[in-house]
Amino acid sequence: MLAPAGSAQSRQRPPNIVLIVSDNQAYVDIGAFGAKDAVTPNLDRTAADGIMATSFYVTSPACTPSRGSILTGRYPQRNGLYEMIRNEMVRYGHRYTPEEYAYSPEMTLGMDPREINCGEMMKSAGYATAAIGKWDSGRAKRYLPTRNGFDYFYGLPITGIDYWTHDRYGVPSMFRNEELVKEEGFSEELFTREALRFIGRNRDQPFFLYLAYHAPSGTADLDDQRIYPPQKYLDLYPGLDPTERRTEYLDMLPVLQRKMDSPRTEMFWKSRHSRAARVGNFKWIVAPQLDGLFDLANDPGEASDLSASRPDILAFVKARWDNWNREMEHAEPRGPFRDY
Structure with missing residues (x-):
């Protein structure tokens, strides 16, 4: 506030x-x-x-x-x-x-x-x-x-x-x-x-x-x-x-302040057995309860998996996640959980 x-x-x-x-x-x-x-x-x-x-x-x-x-x-x-x-x-x-x-x-x-x-x-x-x-x-x-x-x-x-x-x-x-x-x-x-x-x-x-x-x-x-x-x-x-x-x-x-749109277009996650990425309107997730690619612009409830019909988008989003993960692995290490 x-x-x-x-x-x-x-x-x-x-x-x-x-x-x-x-x-x-x-x-x-x-x-x-x-x-x-x-x-x-x-x-x-x-x-x-x-x-x-x-x-x-x-x-x-x-x-x-x-x-x-x-x-x-x-x-x-x-x-x-x-x-x-x-x-x-x-x-x-x-x-x-x-x-x-x-x-x-x-x-x-x-x-x-x-x-x-x-x-x-x-x-x-x-x-x-x-x-x-x-x-x-x-x-x-x-x-x-x-x-x-x-x-x-x-x-x-x-x-x-x-x-x-x-x-x-x-x-x-x-x-x-x-x-x-x-x-x-x-x-x-x-x-x-x-x-x-x-x-x-x-x-x-x-x-x-x-x-x-x-x-x-x-x-x-x-x-x-x-x-x-x-x-x-x-x-x-x-x-x-x-x-x-x-x-x-x-x-x-x-x-x-409504002076500009958010410039952020990507977000990435990694937690135990789960990983996910949001790239543009597409969200890819692999988790014990859910696995798939979703178009949030038309399917905000994540009900329709597009993995089979849009393999090009799936590959692109996965590649963006891989790039982010490599960047995180090469970041200066911090405790307490990382082994360094």
């Missing part, structure tokens, strides 16, 4: 910037995009007053690499954070002792410190900076926002917590700056509270707020994977139960 370009405030200083990120929310879960069973009046109003990106992609379907790209503006294969940072044994019911957790991936892995994130860039431009909500780029102190460009941090440094206890599978995981805190309340409301406080403290200077909610993703609790939001939110859904639902830099500002 930017201050209006013609306001007195914007003529005196740079615009304030609030970057809001939700977790595991599909475009079909927003009223402005036609959702029938999602009540999102604030998002709908923001969309009506701003820009709706109808062909917008993240760089990965997984939390950690996707957020790493939001923070750095670089493909996960470049910034090194191309896998999830999480302790896999919790999937089998294991509860980590404090001694075990101290040496676990969630405690020892994080974004390569050589990466430059948006907080560092905004801070160097004279902005007050804050990261509130889900950081997901490392829990050790050297990985926390306060060591990487942000003046203030309140939230979870890892990939998920329980919405009410703020623990991650029994491990306390809510931070203020670099210290664990224990507070009562629904985590998302606490994030909103902290965001408003930060804005209030910095209303007289340019500020950048990275507000990354954990919702509507599932909770991180071994005993129950459902979300129990405050009743006032459930009251918005009469007859429904929402708890059952589950680097080359590009200046986007002229695009968002």
Whole structure:
């Protein structure tokens, strides 16, 4: 959200910037995009007053690499954070002792410190900076926002917590700056509270707020994977139960201001057993659940595979992906997952 370009405030200083990120929310879960069973009046109003990106992609379907790209503006294969940072044994019911957790991936892995994130860039431009909500780029102190460009941090440094206890599978995981805190309340409301406080403290200077909610993703609790939001939110859904639902830099500002079309014509993905490319109107994907070539201009639902009828396009898109993959392999390596 930017201050209006013609306001007195914007003529005196740079615009304030609030970057809001939700977790595991599909475009079909927003009223402005036609959702029938999602009540999102604030998002709908923001969309009506701003820009709706109808062909917008993240760089990965997984939390950690996707957020790493939001923070750095670089493909996960470049910034090194191309896998999830999480302790896999919790999937089998294991509860980590404090001694075990101290040496676990969630405690020892994080974004390569050589990466430059948006907080560092905004801070160097004279902005007050804050990261509130889900950081997901490392829990050790050297990985926390306060060591990487942000003046203030309140939230979870890892990939998920329980919405009410703020623990991650029994491990306390809510931070203020670099210290664990224990507070009562629904985590998302606490994030909103902290965001408003930060804005209030910095209303007289340019500020950048990275507000990354954990919702509507599932909770991180071994005993129950459902979300129990405050009743006032459930009251918005009469007859429904929402708890059952589950680097080359590009200046986007002229695009968002409707001064130009987006110059980006290609996007590429690689994640475990999946790979994909979007080249012009064509999307090619190879994944366990889907495999094919699709013309998104005429088939946005990806229902008609053109692999057999358009082998020329298929070969071209695959070649573009191969070129990108070679470029990523030759990029300067970054930790923590790459072997170098």
